[in-house]
Amino acid sequence: MESIKLSVDRSKIDPNFDGYKVSMDNIHFESKKLEQNICLRTPSNSMVTLQHMKVFSSDNQLFCNAIEGSESHEHLYRILETGHIQKMVYDKKTRQWDISIVGNIALKGNETSAFPTNLLFTNKNIVVASNGLSEISVFLAVSGSNWVNMLTHKVTENSGISLIEARIIDEKLNILVYEVENDEKNKKTRSRVHWIVVKLDDIDYAENLSIEKTTEFIQKGHFETCTFSNEGDIVFLSSEKPHVEGHEDASEVTVLDQSWSQAENIITVRFKLAIEIAQEDVKIDLTKTAIKLILKETTILNGKLGGEIDENDVEICADQKENTLILKLKALDEKKWEKLIAIENWKMESLENEEMKKMDKEEQVYGADEPMEECDEADSTLFFYWVHRESGKVISQCDVSGSQVLFVRRDCMKPANFCLRHDVDGLLWSFDGKAPSHVATLQAFGYVQASKTTRLWSGCSPNISLACIVEGNNRVLLYSQKVEISGSLSNRKTAQKVSHVSKQYLLRVDCSDPIRGVHLTETHIFAATKEHIHVAELTL
Structure with missing residues (x-):
């Protein structure tokens, strides 16, 4: 199965983004009772x-x-x-x-x-x-x-x-x-x-x-959503692999029980499995301090070990009668291990990424040091899975664990776009090609959305010039990514002249019923309540 990685286009991220300026423009909704x-x-x-x-x-x-x-x-x-x-x-x-x-x-x-x-x-x-x-x-x-x-x-x-x-x-x-x-x-x-x-x-x-x-x-x-690729395959966004009804994925391995023990310098790990496996189903990658153990296509052990081992002295035994896999490692000394896996691989990658962001100021985006809000929960395990249209089997996957899905934008002519949080920003990913591509960035949109605890809807305009959040009290917040400046304007901190700014607009639907439908274009925003249709012209 092919593994696909998301590649962030740094040219589409503004490291000098200085926040949204609150606009005082008078934009209001006109309402019609139906x-x-x-x-x-x-x-x-x-x-x-x-x-x-x-x-x-x-x-x-x-x-x-x-x-x-x-x-x-x-x-x-x-x-x-x-x-x-x-x-x-x-x-x-x-x-x-x-x-x-x-x-x-x-x-x-x-x-x-x-x-x-x-x-x-x-x-x-x-x-x-x-x-x-x-x-x-x-x-x-x-x-x-x-x-x-x-x-x-x-x-x-x-x-x-x-x-x-x-x-x-x-x-x-x-x-x-x-x-x-x-x-x-x-x-x-x-x-x-x-x-x-x-x-x-x-x-x-x-x-x-x-x-x-x-x-x-x-x-x-956990299931988020899915979309059709241009080839007719189905792309799932979920925590586990999907499978066709009645056809469990034979490549999936379920670990019923796992235990480990240490006798002097020998580390023994036992896996009780739900299915029968053979020696050829086992793949292992080792260094002195890390391990990755894969059964068929399922990773059952992955991370930094609790001590150092001799990577050339490893014993693996598959007991087909008992559906058990036994792994023996030889430690370099007899020091007692506190844990088999000191730190899991995805946590190591997360820590490494954080260190890189602190060291590389050129790639640091606005607000990266801001804390996550309590309401801003990311999905700990989340993958894109490509399911083949004919076989119904997963042929590719992309690990986006730890990412927060901000919204999904659909188009009847092509695959859906997914907006995922990256640091404080919202990155829009297109699935038009074989691999997802980073097509646009909504500046600080992840951070902005995190504080909206009564959020009803999020999205953006077709040309991605506007982002929008609708709240439960009929407040409509618009975030214009770039507004051209007429005249001369300078940044107070850097004294540099700027040709455009990003603006925030606050609108309110004057109706006792809550908003239950939204449609946003480059020039208008429409909102539907129980018995009214509301429209505001956006001359931004």
């Missing part, structure tokens, strides 16, 4: 796991068709509590709305386990909708005001699904649907991702579409 309410759902008493909370925390009930939009008009959609899909076209010049109903979905079902509704747009005028219960619907937008339902598919017998992504790849509609389920065997909650492929060959003349195949992935541990 006749019907938006469909809103909240977690029930049975939805108490972290995975349930993630679904609701990422809920955005204002949907945009970017392909349909233009410089003069923005095309937005809501799903109403009646199940009707409402289209709202905003004329940027006249500031007027044109509102109509284009379709509907069935919302009846077990509301106690319902997830929020979803609406995803693709090219070829195909739209995918989810009722948040158990069904998805595929529409053909034959005109701007008429959607034809081409397929209604029951994804699961359970209730509670959420659309992740829909893209047309190789002339087929590929849909990713997510659900949270209880693992009865292990008494834990796990994630199930449904990959649905819909044939489009006969879309021009058939009355209905048909499903070509469905594949279900089981995701144990």
Whole structure:
């Protein structure tokens, strides 16, 4: 399996960033009351796991068709509590709305386990909708005001699904649907991702579409999200490898028990394993002070040892009857070891990185010495996994353990962009190529977001000139990355003249209902509440 590393483009990080200047510009929202309410759902008493909370925390009930939009008009959609899909076209010049109903979905079902509704747009005028219960619907937008339902598919017998992504790849509609389920065997909650492929060959003349195949992935541990690569593979962001339902990854090794002992200068380590292994499954890398032990593709020991060893005197024995692996190391002296692994490898790398940042001032970014907030928790174990479209097996992985996911930005024409925290900044990663590439930096956005304990939504504009955070009290914070200065302006500390500054703008939606949907462009920001649509023009 290929290992991929993230390569930070230092030219896209400003080491001299001096913070956001608070703008006093008067930017306000204009509001329009709508006749019907938006469909809103909240977690029930049975939805108490972290995975349930993630679904609701990422809920955005204002949907945009970017392909349909233009410089003069923005095309937005809501799903109403009646199940009707409402289209709202905003004329940027006249500031007027044109509102109509284009379709509907069935919302009846077990509301106690319902997830929020979803609406995803693709090219070829195909739209995918989810009722948040158990069904998805595929529409053909034959005109701007008429959607034809081409397929209604029951994804699961359970209730509670959420659309992740829909893209047309190789002339087929590929849909990713997510659900949270209880693992009865292990008494834990796990994630199930449904990959649905819909044939489009006969879309021009058939009355209905048909499903070509469905594949279900089981995701144990923490699951963040996933996206399609341009090759049609699926990229998972999670703590553990996903696998196809009924096909456990044979390369995965589970250690049931591990113990070690020392007799004089002989260190003996025993591993009790869940599966049978052979001698050829074992790979070991040694130095006098460190070890990395890999069984098949699973690393079971990795780090700095509790003492020094003779790297040329190592004994490994695999007992296939007992599913046990025994490792014997010879220490250079008989001094008693306090620990087998003095410090794990990922901790060593973290400490080394911190030392490098302190020594290399040229690569140090703004605020690197600022402490992490209590609410600013990073995921201790987190990987990108590339799953092959045909075999369903993991073919590549990228370790991003310790990184915090700030937000995910989706585009119906290409893979999602992931914004990960790097020191205080937010780094935007593109998955257009074989390896992720660092395409932009949101200055100090990781540090800014860490203090927003009532945050409802985070994101950025399509051209990445604006970052945005929406808080629970209907406060909207905009962070302009670069605003050109008219006239002469100098930095007080360095006396250097500057041509641009970064600004922070504070807006507020004057409504008693909380914001439940957001859409941000370079020129406007839209917000949806229960019965209103709000818009502010951004002349920044």
